[in-house]
Amino acid sequence: MTVNLEQCGSLDGVPLFSAGALGELLGIDDSALFIDFYTTFLGQLSSLVPDLKSYAQSGDVGGLRETSHKLKSSSRTVGAMRLSSALEEMEQAARDGSLPLSVQWIGPVADLVDITTAAVRNEIIRLGGKVS
Numbered sequence: 091m092t093v094n095l096e097q098c099g100s101l102d103g104v105p106l107f108s109a110g111a112l113g114e115l116l117g118i119d120d121s122a123l124f125i126d127f128y129t130t131f132l133g134q135l136s137s138l139v140p141d142l143k144s145y146a147q148s149g150d151v152g153g154l155r156e157t158s159h160k161l162k163s164s165s166r167t168v169g170a171m172r173l174s175s176a177l178e179e180m181e182q183a184a185r186d187g188s189l190p191l192s193v194q195w196i197g198p199v200a201d202l203v204d205i206t207t208a209a210v211r212n213e214i215i216r217l218g219g220k221v222s
Contacts, residue, residue, distance in 0.1 A: 104171050104172045105171050106206065106209055107171070107172075107206060107213070109169060109213050110169070111167075111168065112128075112167065112168050121218060124213075124217055125214055127167070127168055128168060128210050128213060129219070131165075131210060132211070132221075134161060135203050135207055138161055139200045142154060142158070142180075143196060151192060154184040154193075158180040158181040158184060158192075158195075159177075159181045161177050168210065170206045170209075170210065172202055173199070173202040173203065176198050176199050177195075177199060179195055180192050180195035180199060
């Protein structure tokens, strides 16, 4: 069984992206620093889905758990709250040793990576940065 993004009731009400989260966390307002954080985050996201799929194909629950944990924290730091929540669900399933349930989150996470990437790119542009 595959779960799609619309079936993820646990994500209802969780904001997609909170542009102010990074500034609140750091206690500063520095557009250049935020652009650097966001750019680094986008670099991490680019390998996320391929890595998760690779771990799923090899049955590596530990790899799924570690990767989802790492990106969950990064997502929360930059304000990508919905992606962070989905990764938290995946991490918990992997921590519980459930490869099938962990793998079911790959589709929703992939969808959220695409949507979040667009939101973060828009924020970089809004802050005066450039995206490639």
